[in-house]
Amino acid sequence: MSTSTAALTATGISRVYPSPSGDVQALEDVSLDLHSGELLVVRGPSGSGKTTLLNILGGLDAPTSGTVHLGTRELTAMPETQALDVRRRELSYIFQSFGLIPVLSAAENVEVPLRLLETEPAERDERVAATLELVGLGAHANQRPYELSGGQQQRVGIARALVTEPKILIADEPTGQLDSGTAATIMELLSELTHARGVAAVVSTHDPLLMARADRAVELHDGALRRHGRHASDAAAD
Numbered sequence: 001m002s003t004s005t006a007a008l009t010a011t012g013i014s015r016v017y018p019s020p021s022g023d024v025q026a027l028e029d030v031s032l033d034l035h036s037g038e039l040l041v042v043r044g045p046s047g048s049g050k051t052t053l054l055n056i057l058g059g060l061d062a063p064t065s066g067t068v069h070l071g072t073r074e075l076t077a078m079p080e081t082q083a084l085d086v087r088r089r090e091l092s093y094i095f096q097s098f099g100l101i102p103v104l105s106a107a108e109n110v111e112v113p114l115r116l117l118e119t120e121p122a123e124r125d126e127r128v129a130a131t132l133e134l135v136g137l138g139a140h141a142n143q144r145p146y147e148l149s150g151g152q153q154q155r156v157g158i159a160r161a162l163v164t165e166p167k168i169l170i171a172d173e174p175t176g177q178l179d180s181g182t183a184a185t186i187m188e189l190l191s192e193l194t195h196a197r198g199v200a201a202v203v204s205t206h207d208p209l210l211m212a213r214a215d216r217a218v219e220l221h222d223g224a225l226r227r228h229g230r231h232a233s234d235a236a237a238d
């Protein structure tokens with residue numbers, strides 16, 4: 001275990017959703033950390049709190065109690081404008097349903113986050129082309145999402161997430177809509193890119209087979225962590 005400051009640290013995270021039929025405790029006292037170049041898998045049954053946890057780690061939702069730090073900075077204490085800026089520059093998200101804009105080509109989809117950062121057009125073009133190459137889609141830059149397979153669409157999603165060179169990647173069930181062979185390929189790509197680019201990645205999945213690609217795995221049950229710090233292969237063998 002590295003002694004350097006973690007890229008992401010969650011401490012004592014709880015999340016209660018108020019609802020007319022009573023409060024739902026979606027997370028209870030969850031703590032974890034994640035280092036650069038590490039891929040952490042969060043596994044757990046449906047309703048165990050994976051999406052809630054990833055949304056909080058990514059600053060998309062606020063915990064009821066507990067903190068999230070990016071390095072030494074507390075994400076959960078930042079004013080919203082600062083948190084938005086940090087999210088755009090340092091965090092990226094990959095979604096189960098890909099989240100691509102249907103009327104835009106693969107290249108234009110990948111370009112969107114660079115436009116939000118007001119990157120110069122020449123640099124945008126260069127980075128979009130390089131990142132599409134990286135995910136093996138150099139020849140598909142001008143195709144729209146409906147002209148691509150599910151696996152190719154998720155590669156566009158990965159390229160869009162990586163084009164800003166984020167420190168942290170949050171992927172909620174990124175292979176949930178893919179067949180098992182394609183899912184394994186996408187997970188392998190995520191693992192390779194996480195290691196090669198020194199990104200700290202958190203990936204949720206239902207699928208124990210995908211855990212072989214993780215550096216570490218934790219398991220959520222009813223909103224609480226059941227295992228922490230075990231190697232993925234230990235958990236996958238359960």
Ligand SMILES: Nc1ncnc2c1ncn2[C@@H]1O[C@H](COP(=O)(O)OP(=O)(O)OP(=O)(O)O)[C@@H](O)[C@H]1O
Nearest residue numbers: 017019024026044045046047048049050051052053
């Ligand atoms: N907005 C909400 N209001 C009330 N309860 C919610 C809300 N969002 C989630 N929950 C509840 O919180 C718990 C955790 O949900 P969450 O979506 O985080 O689980 P999950 O592990 O991601 O599930 P899945 O694998 O099915 O996506 C569940 O009991 C869910 O019903």
